[in-house]
Amino acid sequence: MNIIALQKHYQEKCVLDLQRLTLQSSFAHGLLGANGAGKSTLIKILMGLVYADGKPDVALESVSMLPENPYLPIHLSAYQIVSHACSVQGASQAVESLLEEVCLKPEAWHQPIRTYSKGMKQRTAIAYALAGQPEWLILDEPMSGLDAMGRKHMLDVFMRRKQAGTSILMCSHAVTDLVRLCDQVHIMAQGKMCETMDIKAHNMQEVEDLEQRLIHWSHEHALD
Structure with a gap:
């Protein structure tokens, strides 16, 4: 289990301000948010590619990453x-x-x-x-370029890896994929972690609920 509280500034701009994020081992976690929400910055910190402000030791150990554009x-x-x-x-x-x-x-x-x-x-x-x-697998838009059968097959692959003990953090705009695979989905907006939603039924109702929460938080932070 990893509990993370961190910030990241580029010059005077705060691009990430997380008060608390819990990543449980042997779980599949999803990251959901609009472009610019801070997801990529968080992933870079977890990979050790950039440092959080004052915290050079945040990166996960035994981690492998699939970037969005490999x-x-x-x-x-x-x-x-x-x-x-x-x-x-x-x-x-x-x-x-x-x-x-x-x-x-x-x-x-x-x-x-x-x-x-x-x-x-x-x-x-x-x-x-x-x-x-790897103990941790970080996936950034892993279904890019795959057809419907390919997407289903890869979700099955990731599910088997999770069941074998691999911890997964998947960043995707495809809410359906996140709901099918993940145990929890973390919603981000404007560099902040807004809400963590437990995924239990892995059904279309949870897809709709998650989409509504994403719209809500994106709207809330757009008004800040």
């Missing part, structure tokens, strides 16, 4: 990229098992990334992030 060397293949991830992580798991887990077709494994569709690139990036069995 960079994949176009001259390499998925097999080479994921193999590199396993090597860096000291992972004993087979590259083949990771590529199979994300449903990348075997005939594409050794083809250069430049020949891939956007969905295939996203599957490769997810396999890269899964290498090494």
Whole structure:
């Protein structure tokens, strides 16, 4: 369990002002908010890419991240990229098992990334992030480029990882995806953590409730 209270200023502007955020291990947490809500800044702090004001030790340990726009060397293949991830992580798991887990077709494994569709690139990036069995998995818009079946499959992959003990923090504008996967969703607006909503039924009513809370808090902070 991680309890975080932090601020981040860029020059005179406060872009993040969190009084309290509890991240429970073996949970799937969602981050929801409009553009500019502070989600990306929070993720960068948790990854140790930037420091919070006066707190250089906030970053999570044993963490792997899938960025919103992952960079994949176009001259390499998925097999080479994921193999590199396993090597860096000291992972004993087979590259083949990771590529199979994300449903990348075997005939594409050794083809250069430049020949891939956007969905295939996203599957490769997810396999890269899964290498090494990280304790924390941070996902920033992980369903980008995936069709409906691909989205369902990846949610199932993340769900199995959670059930195996991996802690997940997923940032997404897709409220339905957050409700299907997450145990809690944290709503942010204007750099503040506004509300944490427990997800219990994982149904459309909770999707509607979460959307209404997001609209409420976005409106409230727009009036500040």
